[in-house]
Amino acid sequence: MALQRIEADYIIETANNPHKAAEVMAGEQSSGTFAKVPGETPELKARAAARVESVEVISEADLPSLPGAAGYDSAPIKRARVTLSWPIDNIGPSLPNLVATVAGNLFELRDFSGLRLLDMRLPEAFASAYPGPRFGVAGTRELTGVTQGPLIGSIVKPSVGFSPEETADLVQTLCEADIDFIKDDELQADGPTCPFNDRVRAVMATINRHADRTGKKVMFAFNLTGDLDQMRRRHDVVVEHGGTCVMASLNSVGLVGMIELGRHNALPIHAHRNGWGYLTRHPMLGWSYVAWQKLWRLAGADHMHVNGLQSKFSENDDSVIASAKTCLTPMFDAKSCIAMPVFSSAQTALQAPATYAGLGSADLMVAAGGGIMAHPDGPAAGVSSLRRAYEASIAGISLEEAARDHPALARSLMGQAA
Amino acid sequence: MALQRIEADYIIETANNPHKAAEVMAGEQSSGTFAKVPGETPELKARAAARVESVEVISEADLPSLPGAAGYDSAPIKRARVTLSWPIDNIGPSLPNLVATVAGNLFELRDFSGLRLLDMRLPEAFASAYPGPRFGVAGTRELTGVTQGPLIGSIVKPSVGFSPEETADLVQTLCEADIDFIKDDELQADGPTCPFNDRVRAVMATINRHADRTGKKVMFAFNLTGDLDQMRRRHDVVVEHGGTCVMASLNSVGLVGMIELGRHNALPIHAHRNGWGYLTRHPMLGWSYVAWQKLWRLAGADHMHVNGLQSKFSENDDSVIASAKTCLTPMFDAKSCIAMPVFSSAQTALQAPATYAGLGSADLMVAAGGGIMAHPDGPAAGVSSLRRAYEASIAGISLEEAARDHPALARSLMGQAA
Numbered sequence: 001m002a003l004q005r006i007e008a009d010y011i012i013e014t015a016n017n018p019h020k021a022a023e024v025m026a027g028e029q030s031s032g033t034f035a036k037v038p039g040e041t042p043e044l045k046a047r048a049a050a051r052v053e054s055v056e057v058i059s060e061a062d063l064p065s066l067p068g069a070a071g072y073d074s075a076p077i078k079r080a081r082v083t084l085s086w087p088i089d090n091i092g093p094s095l096p097n098l099v100a101t102v103a104g105n106l107f108e109l110r111d112f113s114g115l116r117l118l119d120m121r122l123p124e125a126f127a128s129a130y131p132g133p134r135f136g137v138a139g140t141r142e143l144t145g146v147t148q149g150p151l152i153g154s155i156v157k158p159s160v161g162f163s164p165e166e167t168a169d170l171v172q173t174l175c176e177a178d179i180d181f182i183k184d185d186e187l188q189a190d191g192p193t194c195p196f197n198d199r200v201r202a203v204m205a206t207i208n209r210h211a212d213r214t215g216k217k218v219m220f221a222f223n224l225t226g227d228l229d230q231m232r233r234r235h236d237v238v239v240e241h242g243g244t245c246v247m248a249s250l251n252s253v254g255l256v257g258m259i260e261l262g263r264h265n266a267l268p269i270h271a272h273r274n275g276w277g278y279l280t281r282h283p284m285l286g287w288s289y290v291a292w293q294k295l296w297r298l299a300g301a302d303h304m305h306v307n308g309l310q311s312k313f314s315e316n317d318d319s320v321i322a323s324a325k326t327c328l329t330p331m332f333d334a335k336s337c338i339a340m341p342v343f344s345s346a347q348t349a350l351q352a353p354a355t356y357a358g359l360g361s362a363d364l365m366v367a368a369g370g371g372i373m374a375h376p377d378g379p380a381a382g383v384s385s386l387r388r389a390y391e392a393s394i395a396g397i398s399l400e401e402a403a404r405d406h407p408a409l410a411r412s413l414m415g416q417a418a
Numbered sequence: 419m420a421l422q423r424i425e426a427d428y429i430i431e432t433a434n435n436p437h438k439a440a441e442v443m444a445g446e447q448s449s450g451t452f453a454k455v456p457g458e459t460p461e462l463k464a465r466a467a468a469r470v471e472s473v474e475v476i477s478e479a480d481l482p483s484l485p486g487a488a489g490y491d492s493a494p495i496k497r498a499r500v501t502l503s504w505p506i507d508n509i510g511p512s513l514p515n516l517v518a519t520v521a522g523n524l525f526e527l528r529d530f531s532g533l534r535l536l537d538m539r540l541p542e543a544f545a546s547a548y549p550g551p552r553f554g555v556a557g558t559r560e561l562t563g564v565t566q567g568p569l570i571g572s573i574v575k576p577s578v579g580f581s582p583e584e585t586a587d588l589v590q591t592l593c594e595a596d597i598d599f600i601k602d603d604e605l606q607a608d609g610p611t612c613p614f615n616d617r618v619r620a621v622m623a624t625i626n627r628h629a630d631r632t633g634k635k636v637m638f639a640f641n642l643t644g645d646l647d648q649m650r651r652r653h654d655v656v657v658e659h660g661g662t663c664v665m666a667s668l669n670s671v672g673l674v675g676m677i678e679l680g681r682h683n684a685l686p687i688h689a690h691r692n693g694w695g696y697l698t699r700h701p702m703l704g705w706s707y708v709a710w711q712k713l714w715r716l717a718g719a720d721h722m723h724v725n726g727l728q729s730k731f732s733e734n735d736d737s738v739i740a741s742a743k744t745c746l747t748p749m750f751d752a753k754s755c756i757a758m759p760v761f762s763s764a765q766t767a768l769q770a771p772a773t774y775a776g777l778g779s780a781d782l783m784v785a786a787g788g789g790i791m792a793h794p795d796g797p798a799a800g801v802s803s804l805r806r807a808y809e810a811s812i813a814g815i816s817l818e819e820a821a822r823d824h825p826a827l828a829r830s831l832m833g834q835a836a
Contacts, residue, residue, distance in 0.1 A: 029605065048579030090611065091607055099667070100692050103695050107694075158458045190510060220824060252515065254674050278704040286696040313483070314485070314525065
């Protein structure tokens with residue numbers, strides 16, 4: 001039977017009775033408050049109250065993870081997994097109000113020294129109310145002509161500072177290197193040094209020329225992050241010049257802006273998660289990616305960043321793989337909302353076997369900056385070694401074996417080992 | 419001289435050389451990356467690179483605050499205050515791109531076991547690009563007729579579950595209690611149980627009747643949080659029925675949605691910060707309120723929530739007062755962007771002296787739910803005791819003295835002490 005209530009899973013840390021603590025959460029996030037209020041009748045509670053669906057104590061902690069909790073003098077600190085549910089009629093199928101309900105005034109409560117949203121499950125009404133990704137994996141493959149295997153991509157580096165012409169020169173180099181995909185850096189949007197429209201014009205002239213010559217249209221994700229009217233205009237400029245992708249920073253734009261962009265857009269949306277660290281880096285606070293990414297997929301994100309294995313960031317590899325797998329997991333019966341996971345940060349051929357094995361799918365994008373541009377034999381060798389590494393991984397061949405008849409991959413492995 | 423660069427202050431925690439760590443931050447957030455890239459010429463760096471303005475080591479730490487940092491085997495862990503700056507030409511005066519620049523891919527870097535944004539200073543170009551609060555303190559006082567002293571307000575409780583008529587009944591009670599301001603709960607927006615338009619109609623009929631009779635128009639902040647078209651329509655419905663305030667949840671709507679609402683709105687925007695805990699509760703991660711609230715004031719927030727003293731939340735009183743003071747601190751020479759701080763959560767007469775003394779101003783709102791509705795002599799006594807408590811605090815009279823000729827305040831103090 002289809003889900004009729006909103007459900008959310010949390011990990012909590014508390015010195016109180018975990019069942020009572022879960023009731024505090026449910027009260028705070030529905031009809032209750034810190035004092036008994038006269039209007040909270042049994043009928044109203046039946047209509048609107050959040051319900052504690054389950055509480056499972058999983059461990060004890062020696063010290064509180066977060067400061068500011070109360071009642072922690074002597075009682076042991078326990079960690080528990082809690083599931084709450086809410087009637088959908090409290091808010092209707094509204095993503096912004098969902099956020100206030102499952103992730104509102106909870107994280108500051110003094111009853112807890114840790115509280116993190118792990119996952120959520122939504123009634124099908126959300127699938128009807130929001131578009132979801134318009135392109136996803138299939139649409140992205142169609143636009144790029146990459147019918148199977150990962151999309152091999154790169155990032156404009158230096159992140160910021162290039163003029164439009166310098167950017168187009170780099171794009172020319174990457175096109176010649178047989179790249180599938182290129183993205184702006186998230187720091188590059190529409191500053192006076194590199195105005196958005198001029199960049200689109202210069203870059204698309206290069207990409208269109210390359211497409212005319214070779215039949216291959218490289219996908220470039222132009223970072224249109226900005227105010228709403230700016231994003232819409234920039235989107236239309238990309239369409240006008242024959243571009244095939246736009247990029248936006250989720251934490252900069254926010255949910256309502258992304259929903260609006262999702263409704264306006266005629267191109268895949270490459271969703272960048274910069275700032276994600278402040279939402280997730282403490283393991284007992286904030287959001288898990290599994291819960292968080294559902295918001296953006298429903299809003300219309302086609303490509304979702306997930307870090308990369310062995311990256312420059314603090315996230316461990318298991319977490320990266322879990323994030324990527326969740327993007328490929330259907331959300332609703334009627335609307336799967338599949339988004340393509342994007343592996344980035346310090347990516348080279350070396351991470352291909354574990355990335356493919358972990359994900360169990362080749363529906364992924366790799367965005368490698370230094371891994372391509374800094375290949376000792378040049379960018380074409382960088383692209384080729386990455387592509388060959390993934391082909392080998394998919395075929396179950398080791399990188400060493402695959403490198404035997406592929407000098408670029410061999411140099412790549414040597415370079416990385418050195 | 420006016421500021422020509424964007425500046426941001428951080429507290430960092432690292433086992434590396436703090437000066438080198440600051441350079442990593444500056445590189446990651448401007449022209450650099452983990453590998454040397456060929457295009458990062460001296461000219462480009464001069465044009466676009468972030469600059470380390472200062473590094474001040476302030477303490478050592480025994481253990482890393484956050485997991486996932488690298489190079490922590492033997493070196494001592496240091497905490498330092500760091501200031502970075504960026505040329506405004508990297509992004510232009512764009513709030514969304516400001517967020518990606520000062521709070522982007524920093525928090526996940528393995529060089530750090532703690533990183534928190536403390537404050538930021540912006541060139542005047544931002545004041546020209548964004549509206550700021552249209553009403554602020556003066557406009558709110560004009561609309562409510564409260565020419566001096568705090569606005570005494572309340573919250574609809576139960577938070578969610580009331581029908582429009584039940585909400586209007588509570589509003590009637592609060593109007594009769596001589597309240598200045600009432601707000602929806604952040605969990606109440608436009609669910610089938612209490613549709614927004616019906617609620618506005620019922621509540622404004624009550625408020626308008628009361629205004630006709632008494633000349634006092636109570637300000638009600640209707641929570642219009644939703645998708646953009648929904649928020650615009652709801653705003654217009656409030657205007658149409660003679661309402662004087664709308665409310666939105668900042669973390670649900672996000673920056674672009676709030677900017678858009680700020681441009682559309684003809685009423686004060688009551689900005690709710692639910693979810694703030696996940697951005698701030700760990701002291702070595704995320705955002706300080708001092709930095710964060712600048713975004714929303716520029717976008718147009720007129721009232722900003724700051725918690726309350728001795729509240730049900732984990733935040734300590736010094737932090738609450740610092741948050742409130744910063745809302746009343748001018749942002750630019752040409753545009754002060756002053757927003758009215760809103761003290762809420764478990765507020766009663768008892769917190770008045772410390773709140774007024776801490777803030778040093780009566781330009782504030784109090785939103786008390788139980789503190790008014792649960793007063794032993796009823797809501798009118800609740801409102802009156804809160805108002806008297808603030809009047810006394812402003813006049814430098816103790817609550818005990820003020821209570822001598824004010825039975826409602828006396829009962830309030832007794833009730834709280836019991």
